Amino acid sequence: xxxxxxxxxxxxLVIVLFVGAYGRHRQLNRETDIAGKLESKQMNEIxxxxxxxxxxxxxYVHNDSGDTSRFFAxxxxxxxxxxxYFKGDLKAKQGVYDCEDIAVGPGPAKGKSYVYLxxxxxxxxxxxxxxxxxxxxxxxxxxxxxxxDEPVRVNLKYPDGPKDAETLMIDPVEKLMYIVSKRQDSVTxxxxxxxxxxxxxxxxxxxxxxxxxxxxxxxxxxxxxxSKNGSQVVLKSYEKVYYWKRNGNEPVxxxxxxxxxxxxxxxxxxxxxxxxxxxxxxxxxxxxxVYSPIYYYKTP
Numbered sequence: 397x398x399x400x401x402x403x404x405x406x407x408x409l410v411i412v413l414f415v416g417a418y419g420r421h422r423q424l425n426r427e428t429d430i431a432g433k434l435e436s437k438q439m440n441e442i443x444x445x446x447x448x449x450x451x452x453x454x455x456y457v458h459n460d461s462g463d464t465s466r467f468f469a470x471x472x473x474x475x476x477x478x479x480x481y482f483k484g485d486l487k488a489k490q491g492v493y494d495c496e497d498i499a500v501g502p503g504p505a506k507g508k509s510y511v512y513l514x515x516x517x518x519x520x521x522x523x524x525x526x527x528x529x530x531x532x533x534x535x536x537x538x539x540x541x542x543x544x545d546e547p548v549r550v551n552l553k554y555p556d557g558p559k560d561a562e563t564l565m566i567d568p569v570e571k572l573m574y575i576v577s578k579r580q581d582s583v584t585x586x587x588x589x590x591x592x593x594x595x596x597x598x599x600x601x602x603x604x605x606x607x608x609x610x611x612x613x614x615x616x617x618x619x620x621x622x623s624k625n626g627s628q629v630v631l632k633s634y635e636k637v638y639y640w641k642r643n644g645n646e647p648v649x650x651x652x653x654x655x656x657x658x659x660x661x662x663x664x665x666x667x668x669x670x671x672x673x674x675x676x677x678x679x680x681x682x683x684x685x686v687y688s689p690i691y692y693y694k695t696p
Contacts, residue, residue, distance in 0.1 A: 428660060431692040432473025434682060439468055439476070441684045443562065444498035444619065445671040449509025450533050455671065455680065456480075456511060458495050465491030467498060467513060469538055472680065474690050480537055482544045485515075485527065492527075493517065496668070497619060499573075500533065501566030503590060509533040513547075514564035516575060521558045525551040525597060528564070528573065551597040552588055559584075562618045562668060566590070567648050569626035574648060575600065576617050576631065582607040583617050585649045603649035608633065618668040622648060623676035628695060630679060632670045637661045637681070639696050657696045664688070 434442060434457075443460035448469070454477065458467035465484030469477040484491030494517025503510035515527040529547040537544065552575070563576040572587045586600035608615045613634070620631040629640045629648055638656035642648065664683035672679045672695075682690045 427694045428662065429692045431680065431690045432471075432475070433687050433689045434470070434474045435687070436468075436476040437686050438479065439470075439688075440686045442682050442688065443496050443668040443684065444514075444564075445669040445680055445682060446498045446500045446511070446621065447624070447671055447674040448533065449500045449624065449674070450535060451538060452674070454538065456498050456500065457669065457682070458498050458513060460496055460668070460684075461494040461517060463490065463492070463495070467495075467511075472690065472692070477538050479541045480544050481542070482529065482531070483546050484529070485549075493523070494519075496562040497564035499564050499566040499621065501568050501590075501622075501624070502571065503530060503532070505532070512564060512566055512573065514561075514575070516552075516561045516564060518558055518560045521560060523558050525553045526561070526575075527551055548592075548594045550588070550592045551595070553597060553599045554586065555599050555602050556584075563620040563631065565620050565622045565629075565648070567622050567626055568624065569645050570647060572648075574620070574622070576606075576620055578616050578618065579612075581612060585652065587649065603647070604653055606631075606652055608636075608638070610635070619670040619681075621671045621679065623672045624674055625676060628672065628676055630670055630672070631656075632661075632667065632681065634667060635661070635663055637670065637693075659693065659696045661693070662691055664691075 441459040442457045445457045448454040466481045492515045495515045496517040497514045499512045511531040513529040528550050531547045560578045562578050565574040571590045575586045577584045582605040585603045588598050615633045627642050631638045640651045642651045666684040670681045678694045
């Protein structure tokens with residue numbers, strides 16, 4: 397989200413969500429825990445979190461608009477293990493425009509794990525295409541500071557015109573990437589295949605719309621994830637988490653049309669990140685802001 401857009405929403409979010417967080421923070425139960433906090437000032441606008449596919453207890457996070465082309469490897473309690481830089485878009489001033497979510501899943505090589513970083517934010521709904529950067533995950537990323545191999549990028553176009561989005565998910569079952577729009581009264585779910593070549597431009601497939609009750613600003617969809625075995629799905633707004641258990645191998649977009657479970661959630665300052673643990677037994681959330689707490693929740 398751009399800085400000007402943040403200013404327009406931060407005041408009501410702080411008033412409502414901080415008040416709610418104060419009241420509910422004291423009610424943390426055995427299903428919820430504060431795992432730690434983001435311990436580096438570099439991680440000041442975190443907008444996505446995803447579990448590594450090859451390294452135990454490592455999660456990838458990233459800042460949104462205003463940051464350079466990089467992401468971070470952290471431990472569950474928020475300690476910074478590595479800053480991973482990459483070659484982004486030469487036309488973008490900082491190498492990227494507005495990275496809003498990150499996911500880990502399969503890719504072109506069987507048995508390998510890939511990181512997908514979604515440069516998908518578009519507050520003014522005017523970008524001609526979005527860009528997903530795909531990296532083959534490597535164990536030697538866990539150094540103080542490295543530059544990753546040049547990523548494979550794919551450009552995605554909406555079939556019904558540009559829009560803002562902050563949710564990128566990878567379905568390991570059907571080998572699809574999912575994008576869920578953010579701002580409309582009913583958000584829209586789109587997919588694209590994981591099989592593509594560098595610099596391909598693909599038109600997303602529109603799958604369905606999802607309606608969530610509530611005030612428009614607070615019900616905006618800001619993050620999502622699919623568990624590594626494909627059996628669970630979460631979306632989150634600024635004030636709620638929505639959880640689904642997949643029925644067999646049905647498409648995720650069909651799963652999300654069913655009634656979700658709405659588990660306990662501690663409202664955050666500006667919560668825009670959610671990601672399952674590698675074993676799917678829980679998930680983490682965190683927020684924009686310096687030294688933001690990281691919350692752990694057991695799956696319903």
